[in-house]
Amino acid sequence: MPHYLNVMATKATSAKGKRNSAQAAKTTAPAKAKVSPKPKRPLDSNTESIIKSAARTVFHQKGFAATRTRDIAAAANMNLALLNYYFKSKENLFQIIMVETLSGFFGTMLVVFNDTSTTLEKKITLAVEGYIDLIITEPEVPLFMMSEIRTSAKNLLTRLKGPESILQTVFVSQYQEAVKQGKITEPNPLHFLLNLLGMIMFPFIASPMVKTIAKLSDKQFEKLMLERKQRIPVWVKAMLKAK
Amino acid sequence: MPHYLNVMATKATSAKGKRNSAQAAKTTAPAKAKVSPKPKRPLDSNTESIIKSAARTVFHQKGFAATRTRDIAAAANMNLALLNYYFKSKENLFQIIMVETLSGFFGTMLVVFNDTSTTLEKKITLAVEGYIDLIITEPEVPLFMMSEIRTSAKNLLTRLKGPESILQTVFVSQYQEAVKQGKITEPNPLHFLLNLLGMIMFPFIASPMVKTIAKLSDKQFEKLMLERKQRIPVWVKAMLKAK
């Protein structure tokens, strides 16, 4: 096992510890002694980061259930056993990817939505541009998040605490203030967020369908998404004053 | 095997035919003689429809890769072997569910969008109402379709011919006419459809996330969706005249 994972209390099913030097010998802790590892984790061995990167790609594309550890090993061009050596299990590796992916996603949102120096309208523009640019780099992420969260849901999301805070952002305060001032018709900011995120993310989520139906190449699809980057703010702002 | 599936040319791997009566004996056709069955298929044996119904539920909830044939058998309260007896294979059963699901989805859309007697605005209202009501009965369907289509995509969608025709509907003609008359700003109907469908479907696709973040019960979530049934048409119509 990687040296930085050996903080006694190894997983009971693993017999590796035995070959380590003496101080590991006191490992009498049984089964599921889940100890948070990484005492002084070295800035990711190359092997480890290559595997993680491959895992990210494969998981994003196929989802947890359809992914084979052998797929990841092949994508990383690594021996299968190295996945378990560095990441214990498929589940654990997936968890890591999932948390990183969700963090990136909610992080981007919260940075924009909690900026006290920008107006509501500016935030809309920045969120749309930031998100579309972000998603274009990894277009499978929205669908990945939505489908994989079915299994995790509560567990994962509440433990991440980024998500929880979305409805207590500066953005929401500004939204409610604008409602009070009669500048916005729809009083519930959740509806607005669903509309905004739907317009941003749905086309990516539906992209296999969209590409087939509209007969678009990847290039053409991306162009369409870049058009949306300009137009969604306009559409959304029109919605705010609807009826 | 079910009697209506025995149109000679059985799957080579199946030895069942041997116990059938004489006329089946000429089955010399080898391996993958994929013959379209159902000569006079009896209106679905009870067992068969129970299995299909269970399969629909389980596939919709977990997706193809995460579904175990044993899950379906258990949900249907049937012996595992009956799945293969009636449906040959997991893949085949899935295919059937997928086609039926997609047909229902696109069918609903095309009925509304090809009605020559309704205006563009009326179509928007009808589409929103029809879809939200439909989806509420099976809220997992949008996410199911989007995630499962990744694997099938081309294959399935082109062979279904509902999807292809969406961009040649009466609705699109009416849209283009309205653009010509300056009543609509955005010239590309695809953008409009993405916005409309995104606003309708995205909340369901993101529902595990939405429920967790906004702390909504299933009941509260459904109420929110029914609100949207009223408001999406308003929002969307405002968008049409944006800028």
Add this chain to the structure above:
DNA sequence: AAATATTTTAATCAGATGATTAAATTATTT
């Protein structure tokens, strides 16, 4: 009711899959 066909069941198979192991290789420490 006997004969035949269909449906259902329990047991089993073969291949896939996540994980582990012991040995080989490489790197680090002494």
Add this chain to the structure above:
DNA sequence: AAATAATTTAATCATCTGATTAAAATATTT
């Protein structure tokens, strides 16, 4: 450089999983 630790490899394991089979049970035909 010898000793020790960490990494990598090939082989193997145990379980899961989709599918099949032969026999039993039930229904249909003659």
